[in-house]
Amino acid sequence: MVLVQQIALFVFAFSAIVIEADPNAHSAHIFKHVQTKTPPEVQQQAATELIGRVLPERAHEFKVFVDNGLKLNTFKILKTNDSAVVVVTGSSGVAVAKGFYHYLKYYCGCHVSWDGDQLNVPDDLPQVDVEVQAPSSIVYYQNVCTWSYSFSWWTWTEWRHHIDWMAMQGITLSLAPFQEDLWGEVYQEFNLTKHDIDNHLSGPGFFAWQRMGNIRGWGGPLTVNFINFSRKLQTQMVQEMRNLGMALALPAFAGHLPVQFAQLYPQAKLTSVEVWNDFPSQYASPLFLDPTDPLFLEIGRRFLSKVIDRYGTDHIYFSDPFNEIQPQSFSSKYLYSASAGIYKAMSSADPLAVWLLQGWMFVKNPLWSGSAIRAFLTAAPIGRILVLDLQSEQFPQYDRTESYHGQPFIWCMLSNFGGTLGMLGSVDLVFQRIRETRGNDSMTMIGTGITPEGINQNYGLYEFALEMGWNPDIDNVERWFRTYASVRYGSKDKLLLRAWSIFRYTVYSFNELEMMRGKYTFNRRPSTRLHPWVWYNESLFNQGVLMLLDANLNSTLFHNDVVDLTRQFLQNTADRLYLNIMNAYTSRNLGSLKYLTILFQALLEDIDRLLRTDKHFLLGRWLESAKVLAETSLERHKYEYNARNQITLWGPQGQIVDYANKQWAGVVQDFFLPRWKLFLTEMVKALEGNGTLNEGKVRDKIFKTVELPFCTDNKRYPTEAKGDTMQVARELFEVWSNRAKLLLELPRKPKNKFGKRKRKLGGRMSFMQASPVQ
Numbered sequence: 001m002v003l004v005q006q007i008a009l010f011v012f013a014f015s016a017i018v019i020e021a022d023p024n025a026h027s028a029h030i031f032k033h034v035q036t037k038t039p040p041e042v043q044q045q046a047a048t049e050l051i052g053r054v055l056p057e058r059a060h061e062f063k064v065f066v067d068n069g070l071k072l073n074t075f076k077i078l079k080t081n082d083s084a085v086v087v088v089t090g091s092s093g094v095a096v097a098k099g100f101y102h103y104l105k106y107y108c109g110c111h112v113s114w115d116g117d118q119l120n121v122p123d124d125l126p127q128v129d130v131e132v133q134a135p136s137s138i139v140y141y142q143n144v145c146t147w148s149y150s151f152s153w154w155t156w157t158e159w160r161h162h163i164d165w166m167a168m169q170g171i172t173l174s175l176a177p178f179q180e181d182l183w184g185e186v187y188q189e190f191n192l193t194k195h196d197i198d199n200h201l202s203g204p205g206f207f208a209w210q211r212m213g214n215i216r217g218w219g220g221p222l223t224v225n226f227i228n229f230s231r232k233l234q235t236q237m238v239q240e241m242r243n244l245g246m247a248l249a250l251p252a253f254a255g256h257l258p259v260q261f262a263q264l265y266p267q268a269k270l271t272s273v274e275v276w277n278d279f280p281s282q283y284a285s286p287l288f289l290d291p292t293d294p295l296f297l298e299i300g301r302r303f304l305s306k307v308i309d310r311y312g313t314d315h316i317y318f319s320d321p322f323n324e325i326q327p328q329s330f331s332s333k334y335l336y337s338a339s340a341g342i343y344k345a346m347s348s349a350d351p352l353a354v355w356l357l358q359g360w361m362f363v364k365n366p367l368w369s370g371s372a373i374r375a376f377l378t379a380a381p382i383g384r385i386l387v388l389d390l391q392s393e394q395f396p397q398y399d400r401t402e403s404y405h406g407q408p409f410i411w412c413m414l415s416n417f418g419g420t421l422g423m424l425g426s427v428d429l430v431f432q433r434i435r436e437t438r439g440n441d442s443m444t445m446i447g448t449g450i451t452p453e454g455i456n457q458n459y460g461l462y463e464f465a466l467e468m469g470w471n472p473d474i475d476n477v478e479r480w481f482r483t484y485a486s487v488r489y490g491s492k493d494k495l496l497l498r499a500w501s502i503f504r505y506t507v508y509s510f511n512e513l514e515m516m517r518g519k520y521t522f523n524r525r526p527s528t529r530l531h532p533w534v535w536y537n538e539s540l541f542n543q544g545v546l547m548l549l550d551a552n553l554n555s556t557l558f559h560n561d562v563v564d565l566t567r568q569f570l571q572n573t574a575d576r577l578y579l580n581i582m583n584a585y586t587s588r589n590l591g592s593l594k595y596l597t598i599l600f601q602a603l604l605e606d607i608d609r610l611l612r613t614d615k616h617f618l619l620g621r622w623l624e625s626a627k628v629l630a631e632t633s634l635e636r637h638k639y640e641y642n643a644r645n646q647i648t649l650w651g652p653q654g655q656i657v658d659y660a661n662k663q664w665a666g667v668v669q670d671f672f673l674p675r676w677k678l679f680l681t682e683m684v685k686a687l688e689g690n691g692t693l694n695e696g697k698v699r700d701k702i703f704k705t706v707e708l709p710f711c712t713d714n715k716r717y718p719t720e721a722k723g724d725t726m727q728v729a730r731e732l733f734e735v736w737s738n739r740a741k742l743l744l745e746l747p748r749k750p751k752n753k754f755g756k757r758k759r760k761l762g763g764r765m766s767f768m769q770a771s772p773v774q
Contacts, residue, residue, distance in 0.1 A: 036092065036245045036314070040066040043093030046243035050097055050164050054112065058121055064096045065089040066245075073134035073172065073470070075099030079127050086125055092245030097167035098470060103128065111487040112168055113459050115616060116556045120490045134170065135438060136469040140388065140410045140449025141171040144320065144358070148208040149419035149454035149660055153625035153643070156236050163237065167244045169463070170470045173449075174241065175318060177211065178234040179251040181227045182306045186299065191264050198222070200258035200286070205626075205642030210286075212323040213256030214276040218283040218651070219642045225631045231310075238311050249356045250307050252317035252346050253300035257287045269293040273325055277655045290328075291321070291341025300345025308350060316386070317346055318356040330367050332375035339379035347384075355380060359409070360390045362397045370400070377405045388412050390451050392433060393426045393465075394513065403444045411437055412451040413465040418660035419454015420518035423568045425461035425508035431477050434468045454660070456616065457564075460484050460500075461508060478504055489558050495547040502544030506536035507568065522574040522604055523661050523672050525654075526679035526702065528582060528695060532575035533747045542737065545569050549730050559725040563614040566729040567663060570607050573736050576743040577603060581680070583744065590687050597680035599739070604673040606732050611665035613723040619666030620717030622647070637714070644711045654703060666717040674706045 036043075044066040052059040063085050070076075070091040077099050079086040086103060090096035104110040104119070107126045111118040154162075166174065180201055187197050202210035203219025204226060210216055238248055262270050269290035276284060289296050304317065319342055321327075327335060346353035362368045377385060385407045389398050391414040398409055413430055437445050448469035450462050464480060474480055478501055485500035486492050510516065512535060518524075521532050545565045551558070577600045584592035611617035626643040630636035648671055650656035661667070679698055686693045 036242065036247060037312075038093070038242050038245055040068050042243055043245045044096070046240070046245075047088075047090070047093040047096040047100070047167075050167060050244070051100055053160075053164060054100075054117075054168075055119065055121065061085055061125060062100065063087050064100070066093055066096060067091065070095075071133055072137060073139075073170070074132065075102070076131045077103050077128050079103075079125055080129075081127055084125075086128070092172075093243065094167050094170060094172055094245045097164075097244060098170035099132070101168035101170075102130075102132065102471075105487050106483075109487050109490060111490075111557070112165060113463065113488070113557070114165070114456050115459055115560050118488060118490045118555065118557055132471065134470040135472045136447040138173050138410055138447030138449070139170050139466065139469040140173045140412065140447060140451075141166060141169070141466075142175045143390070143414065143451040143453050144175065144177060144212065144318070144323075145208045145418075145453040146451075146455060147175070147177055148205060148646070150456065152204050152207075152646075153622070153629060153639070154233075155629070156233060159233065159237050160240075163240050163244070166241075167246070169466045171246065171449075171466070173247045173249065173316070173447075176234055176238050176241075176248040176311065177207075177251055177318070178230040179211065179307070180207070180222055181231045182303060182310065184227065185306060186303050187258065189302070190261070190299070192258060192260055196258055196260045203638060203642040204629075205639075205646040209276075211251070211256075212320050213254065213273050213286050213288060213325055214323070215279050215283050216258065216286040218279070219638075219645070223631075223635055223638075225635060226629065229629060234311070242312075242314075247314040247316060248311075249316045249318045250311055250313065252307070252319040252342075252353075252355070253296070253303045254319040254321040254342070255289045255291055255296060256321075257289055257299075259285070259287055261287055261289070265295060268295045271328055276324060277651070278653075279651060279655055280653070283652070288321070288325070288328075291338045291345070293341075296341055297345050297348060300342070301348045304346060304349035313350060315350055315352040316354045316356055317350075318358075319346070320358050320361070322361045323358060324361070326367065330369070330372050332371050335372050336375040336379045339376045343380040343384060353384070355385045357385055357387050358390050359387045359397050359404075362401065363391060363395045370402075373401050374405050377401070377407050380407075382406045383408060386410065386446075388449070388451060390414055392437075393429045396433065396437075398437065398443060398445065403442060406444060408444045408446045410447045410449050411445050412449045413462070414451045414453070415461060415517075416452040416454055416457060417515070417517040419452075419457070420523075420659075420661060421457050421564070421567070421663040422516070422518060422520060422571065423458060423503070423507040423564070424510055424516055425458055426510045427461060427464060427477050427481075427504060427508045429511055430461075430465050430468065431474070434465075458508075460488075481508075488561075489553055489555050491551075491553060491555075493551055493553075495551050496553075499544040499547035499551075502540055502547070503565075506541040506544065510535050518658065518661065520571055520575060521578040522571070522600075522607070522676065523663055523668075524658050525699070526676050527699075528585070528693065530578060532578060534572065534575075535748060538572055538746060541572075542569060545733065549726070549733055560614055560616055562725055562729050563610060563617055566610055566733055567607065567617070569733060570603060570610065570736060571663070572746060573740050573743070574600065574603055574607075575746055576740060579744045579746070581683075585683055585687065585693075588687060590684070593687055594684055597684060600680065601673060601677055603736065604668055604676065606736070607663070608665050608668040608673070609723065610728050610732055611663065611668065612718070613721050613725040613728050615719070615721045617664050618718060618721070619662070619664040620719040622662070622664070623717060624719055640714060641711060644713070649707055649711055654707060657707070670713075670715070671706065671710050675702050678702055678706065 047064045051062050067089055073095055075090040075095045077088050088096050088099040090099050107128050108121050184197055198221035200216050201220050201222040206219045270287045272285040273288050343355055387404045387407055387409040389409050390412050392411045393413045411434055437443050450465050481500045481504040482497045485496045521530050548562055581596045584596055623640055623643050626639040627636045630639050647660050647662050650659050682698045683693050
């Protein structure tokens with residue numbers, strides 16, 4: 001009852017934010033939305049133009065209307081036998097776009113995705129009369145890290161297409177995080193020099209972590225060219241998203257400052273942030289200004305006022321003061337005052353401010369006790385903090401926080417770290433937990449969303465999670481994935497449908513607590529202490545891959561998936577080979593070791609060959625997109641270094657090595673393969689000399705001769721695919737299927753819930769023990 005009274009008072013005082021009962025969600029009171037100020041006619045025009053871009057030759061067959069009298073996030077689609085026009089009516093431009101895509105997908109068998117589109121629209125548009133009201137008040141998209149792992153080098157061309165995709169997925173809230181231009185102005189107003197600012201701002205590949213106070217200056221200094229580019233780009237993006245009726249969360253002050261503030265303001269309560277991931281001193285420990293200090297209010301108000309002046313506002317702002325950073329005290333008194341100070345700085349610039357907070361800082365951090373979390377979250381009025389429960393599919397925090405102590409939250413699926421490749425997902429957990437939480441009247445969940453650190457992998461999983469926010473009729477996961485396969489490829493081939501049913505029960509059936517993303521062998525720094533494992537039946541997964549390879553489709557999306565699935569099969573094979581290599585090494589079987597190391601290197605060469613056949617798996621596209629933003633040769637070199645370092649060493653000495661690595665053609669050939677070649681050569685030498693491998697010495701050699709040179713190299717890589725995808729994939733699947741039959745199987749059960757495992761080299765004989773060297 002107290003919570004209900006608080007919400008009622010909040011609604012009365014601040015009418016721009018609406019909280020009301022949602023009969024579909026069976027929730028007593030939920031935060032509904034931050035209302036768009038965009039007139040219906042502008043949203044209607046934006047939705048019309050979107051359809052023109054997606055279906056330029058058929059756009060005249062669609063008529064759209066925005067009716068803000070409809071219930072929130074509602075669309076209607078009508079096509080009668082007497083009319084040649086499909087009429088889509090929605091509560092917003094986003095709702096219209098979602099309704100349009102709903103019609104394309106479920107009535108025309110079409111598909112739009114990160115990886116490409118399948119738009120084989122039937123000549124005669126099907127009849128329909130349907131109305132859908134989303135069970136979510138908000139459908140959210142983006143992680144602050146996505147802007148570095150996937151969007152670093154995007155221009156308006158990429159964003160133009162992506163915003164259309166966002167609207168068709170029904171995304172109603174997202175981020176607009178560019179802020180470096182405004183911080184440059186603020187820092188100058190507080191007496192910092194250009195040199196000070198240059199030493200603080202990171203390069204484009206590392207913005208996310210400099211913004212969150214983890215590092216400073218790495219990959220910089222930032223050029224005036226990029227600052228101007230980012231300002232213009234953000235202005236275009238914000239305008240177009242708002243035209244469609246989306247709300248944008250803009251940046252607010254979180255307390256992180258350049259180190260020079262300590263000298264300029266000695267009386268301020270400034271402390272050095274603890275070193276993050278062992279970054280060296282010149283790139284580590286920016287300052288944190290205590291939110292209770294009067295200077296915090298002054299800086300926070302000034303910065304946010306500039307943000308609002310430049311971009312307008314939807315009254316929602318993101319600020320993450322303690323993302324992988326510990327507060328100076330976990331006392332309830334301090335955390336309450338710190339949170340209150342951050343909110344006060346926001347509300348002083350905008351009395352209607354809502355603070356969007358990533359809940360990541362609470363995940364697996366025992367120092368954030370129940371009382372600490374309560375103090376932090378209750379320092380702002382109910383409804384003025386909106387929490388992203390960042391990884392609800394694996395580590396939901398809404399239960400342990402008593403539904404964030406009354407603050408509204410969004411159920412988010414993360415699933416990916418660093419943008420790494422590797423097929424993985426927890427579709428059953430997504431399906432079950434969203435439905436259970438939505439149906440629990442004690443929960444303050446107001447929406448759903450996706451928060452991947454990087455995109456362009458496992459697309460089906462993310463479309464499924466997004467559709468759970470809009471489609472109340474999803475009641476069968478397997479049926480959804482069969483439909484997904486059908487519309488993605490524009491085919492009802494039973495082999496394809498069966499294959500995706502298999503993938504749903506194998507790679508997308510993960511339901512444990514281990515952090516599996518990127519934890520494979522061939523794309524990690526070589527070591528004798530790697531522990532590959534799978535959670536699914538490899539043989540069953542391979543049957544699904546073979547079904548796709550037996551299909552005969554000439555489709556861009558089909559070829560993309562064939563490469564990805566065959567890559568996954570070869571990745572598993574590399575894991576198996578590694579176990580056999582370690583078995584030969586520990587049993588000191590030199591003949592087996594020599595032969596297996598040759599096979600391992602051949603496998604990596606084959607993986608690179610496969611990846612070259614599809615443009616989505618090319619290093620050259622990433623590097624060239626970085627360089628094209630530069631005006632000078634020095635700037636080109638800087639951006640290329642940012643791009644290379646982020647996906648390999650991630651830091652000057654490999655502070656987060658391989659965290660964001662990519663299984664791309666070029667990276668495999670010139671980074672992963674040389675590392676393993678050197679490591680395996682030294683392993684063979686050690687056995688030949690009747691000794692043991694000095695891993696520390698080898699690791700140093702790899703760093704100096706492979707990893708560092710790759711980051712500073714300027715070799716150009718292809719940006720266009722080469723080779724016949726189907727021919728290469730079928731050939732490699734056959735060759736390595738036969739070889740894998742004789743390899744140790746990958747273990748499937750983790751030792752404990754935290755993912756630590758015992759080395760498991762027993763069981764089947766290694767294939768070289770079974771087949772003596774010829």
